[in-house]
Amino acid sequence: MAAFLPAPLLSTASSRAHQRSVCGRSAPPRMTAAASPSSGAEAPSALPDDGEWAIDSWRRFPALQQPVYPDETALAEVEDRLSRNPPLVFPGETERLKTSLAAAGRGEAFVLQGGDCAETFDDFSTTSVEATFRLLIAQVIAMSYLSGLPIVKIGRIAGQFAKPRSALTEKTADGQEIPSYRGDIIHSSDPSAEARVPDPERLVRAYSQSAAALNMLRALAKSSSSMGDWTDLISTLGGDAQRDLVEKIEDALSFVSACGVAVEGNAAFREPEFYTSHEALLLPFEQALTRYVAAHPSRRGGDATASSKAWWNTSAHMVWVGERTRQLDHAHVEFLRGISNPIGVKVGPTTEPEYLLQILERLNPTNEEGRIMVIVRMGAEKVWRKLPPLLRAVTAAGKHVVWSCDPMHENTIKTASGVKTRPVDLIMNEMNAFFSVHAAEGTVPGGIHLEMTGLRDVTECLGGGESPVSERALADNYQSACDPRLNGSQALEVAIAAGRRLRERSRREK
Numbered sequence: 001m002a003a004f005l006p007a008p009l010l011s012t013a014s015s016r017a018h019q020r021s022v023c024g025r026s027a028p029p030r031m032t033a034a035a036s037p038s039s040g041a042e043a044p045s046a047l048p049d050d051g052e053w054a055i056d057s058w059r060r061f062p063a064l065q066q067p068v069y070p071d072e073t074a075l076a077e078v079e080d081r082l083s084r085n086p087p088l089v090f091p092g093e094t095e096r097l098k099t100s101l102a103a104a105g106r107g108e109a110f111v112l113q114g115g116d117c118a119e120t121f122d123d124f125s126t127t128s129v130e131a132t133f134r135l136l137i138a139q140v141i142a143m144s145y146l147s148g149l150p151i152v153k154i155g156r157i158a159g160q161f162a163k164p165r166s167a168l169t170e171k172t173a174d175g176q177e178i179p180s181y182r183g184d185i186i187h188s189s190d191p192s193a194e195a196r197v198p199d200p201e202r203l204v205r206a207y208s209q210s211a212a213a214l215n216m217l218r219a220l221a222k223s224s225s226s227m228g229d230w231t232d233l234i235s236t237l238g239g240d241a242q243r244d245l246v247e248k249i250e251d252a253l254s255f256v257s258a259c260g261v262a263v264e265g266n267a268a269f270r271e272p273e274f275y276t277s278h279e280a281l282l283l284p285f286e287q288a289l290t291r292y293v294a295a296h297p298s299r300r301g302g303d304a305t306a307s308s309k310a311w312w313n314t315s316a317h318m319v320w321v322g323e324r325t326r327q328l329d330h331a332h333v334e335f336l337r338g339i340s341n342p343i344g345v346k347v348g349p350t351t352e353p354e355y356l357l358q359i360l361e362r363l364n365p366t367n368e369e370g371r372i373m374v375i376v377r378m379g380a381e382k383v384w385r386k387l388p389p390l391l392r393a394v395t396a397a398g399k400h401v402v403w404s405c406d407p408m409h410e411n412t413i414k415t416a417s418g419v420k421t422r423p424v425d426l427i428m429n430e431m432n433a434f435f436s437v438h439a440a441e442g443t444v445p446g447g448i449h450l451e452m453t454g455l456r457d458v459t460e461c462l463g464g465g466e467s468p469v470s471e472r473a474l475a476d477n478y479q480s481a482c483d484p485r486l487n488g489s490q491a492l493e494v495a496i497a498a499g500r501r502l503r504e505r506s507r508r509e510k
Helices: 013-023 072-083 091-105 126-147 203-221 227-258 283-288 333-337 353-363 383-397 422-440 472-476 489-508
Strands: 112-116 151-156 169-171 177-180 276-278 290-294 309-313 318-321 343-347 372-376 401-403 420-423 445-451
Touching: 072 203, 072 227, 072 283, 091 112, 091 151, 091 276, 091 290, 091 309, 091 401, 091 445, 112 126, 112 401, 112 489, 126 151, 126 227, 126 489, 177 422, 203 283, 227 489, 283 290, 283 333, 318 383, 333 353, 343 353, 353 372, 353 383, 372 383, 372 445, 383 422, 401 422, 420 422, 422 445, 422 489, 445 489
Parallel strands: 112 151, 112 445, 151 276, 276 318, 318 343, 343 372, 372 401, 401 445
Antiparallel strands: 169 177, 290 309
């Protein structure tokens, strides 16, 4: 594939000439870092003219939440380098994920998606990657045992570096107003105006760290950790409350082994399939890692036929569009409609059924199973009123989606001292309401989406477990650079609760 030299973001005279030479069209409107009000993404609007999609056609549309780089030439050079780098993930893997998501949409599997709110360069280590992986596997074992369903494992990892922000600026401790922190892929979190200048070389560092994380995740997935190691981890994370569950899992494994099934040597236990995901926010990065290839190239080295090729975003197996950037006539939706990956769509309490149907049609006009995950973030008090109309509209239209619950974002509060946190009780309430609404409507709950860390002693969310985090204890080990995460114990507690709700659903259907 010929290298594509992406156009820079700013519309100066030099960039206009560069844009015309590469794309054969006039320069795009100026990209801005301005945040959009939440209502801007909710109201139904006329669909844009369906021009032919191209890898760079998003540049013809307004693009929100994009940084303004001071050096356009440097940005263009970085994008060119990235466009020639090896893919981070492979289309064949992504296609398998789509098959698993289709099963989740039918109620034959369930999705656990989780990881950091925002990855950082400084916190990247063997310990952090392994902690996330081990937590996800412990959650999966507990959920699979309780529900009897295959659990699809998707990490918020190896690419979750950019964060949308509601405000252009923030204030430092001494009252200085500086640009808001938007993720390490763009600039530093250090509280100074100089540190917040966008640096294109950070895209290369984000790529390199993602590649290193994926290399370790693949090695961990192929490691020979025994089932005993994973069940011990459930006890370690959960304490006394989970020991009874561990004993039941171990009894079940002993029974299976007694029946002649080799648990420890079984690849299903030894090499769990693990997928990655992130918000497709920084569009130059996403474009640079998108390739026109076949999902299953010829094993004999020959090039696949043109009819078998498609555009695949190789930065992650799955990407999602957030509430601030999912306007129908804007750049993010335009880019995502042309790639073949599974796409997540975040929807909140102001989302109208008509709008949801429009974006589903825009992103999935052929109604392909496994293509779209609707990630619901309503808030514990609003799920009962706001979710049923969406379920009814999508069901009546016959649209295939995977319904996932994000119980984190709309349950964020600030303490009296100004610390941003999330009460575990509210997270549990929203998740339980999500399951109950699906039960009442006769629809399928397909997944949960958690911001979490495998580190057990992190104190960012209130309550939870046998050693609940108090408001006073939040300061003990608050590490997040952005939003509060469930620690390992809290995250396991939420996963076990989800597994029990899935078991109830299974028993009702029998």
